[in-house]
Amino acid sequence: MISGYIEVKEPSVAIDPAKFRKRNREQWERLRDLPNLLYTNGHSWALFRSGEQVGETAYLAGDLATAGRRLIVQDAAFKQVLRDFLSWHPAPVRSVAQLVRSIAPLCRLLRHEVLDRMGREATGIRAGQAKEEQPFTMLADEWRRLLFPTIDDHAYADAYAQTVTFALLLARSEGIDLEKLTLHEVGGKLGNTHSLMGRALQLLTDNIEQQCRVSVDLLIRAINAVDWPRIGSHREGADRHRGPAGASGSPHAAPAASTHRGHHPGLALR
Known part of the structure; x- marks a missing residue:
């Protein structure tokens, strides 16, 4: 069962959305509304849900290119980020x-x-x-x-x-x-x-x-x-x-699912 979406950036790219530029900014705007999104550059790890960061950014200690097995978790935040990401369940939808x-x-x-x-x-x-x-x-x-x-x-x-x-x-x-x-x-x-x-x-x-x-x-x-x-x-x-x-002709009528952000007749998924 898939838990969420992981976006892996190059080690030189900061994973703070406020610092994204050009293509990374466009990609963030595309992904930000996802319910369980994990961003990492290998060294830093941050969890986002619906555009908001959940918990703290976690860090690994050591150089990704040379540390090998000496690459270690810097603090408890890393375990918490992974636990939160892997334990995600969609909230009940009642409206x-x-x-x-x-x-x-x-x-x-x-x-x-x-x-x-x-x-x-x-x-x-x-x-x-x-x-x-x-x-x-x-x-x-x-x-x-x-x-x-x-x-x-x-x-x-x-x-x-x-x-x-x-x-x-x-x-x-x-x-x-x-x-x-x-x-x-x-x-x-x-x-x-x-x-x-x-x-x-x-x-x-x-x-x-x-x-x-x-x-x-x-x-x-x-x-x-x-x-x-x-x-x-x-x-x-x-x-x-x-x-x-x-009035709807069917109690099970489903909304129109438009992926555009503009207006769509009826109930649009924008």
Whole structure:
């Protein structure tokens, strides 16, 4: 079971976000909302949750290049940082607002991971690797051929992350335990009541599940913590106040999962 995301920097790079510049700053802005993020340069170790540091920064004593077995823990902070990181569990999600805060950064992480994979595949193709052996590239080409002829890689990655997130949310709303099944099995069970979304989840994740293992596993853990009956009761109350225009046709209606930070119709994961 994956506990969180670890970002390893070069020893010369400080892991204080206030000191990040250029690419490291852009990367921090992309990762900062994650629920369990460990930054390290090998010497310094710091844990962040939703953009806030948890506990103290831990340090190792000794030169990383030459100390070898003489590299030692400087104080008790290192043990605490690792314990906190490895013991993380997603908090129960009992409201729509909590749902958005919990799922949105993981949906964005999946989007960026798909983009990164497609970039590596493009590099491989230019180096002579067979295009047919590049799963994300082939799947994107299939989307263009059958559905969206003009979609670019960024829009494809966004649509991919949205669809997978929505399908997992829908599966959880149907009482499917996401942590005990493979994604193919989840898609099969979901297909019993939502055939299109169940098949879509299988098509999007078969043969490429392992390549996005970190982001998908974190997404599954977060979604599995959603208390749908509680969220459903909150939404019904909100609908009574809002009137017929805001009523949902299904007690299990899932939010639209946009990974963009701009406006999205309905409830957006921003």
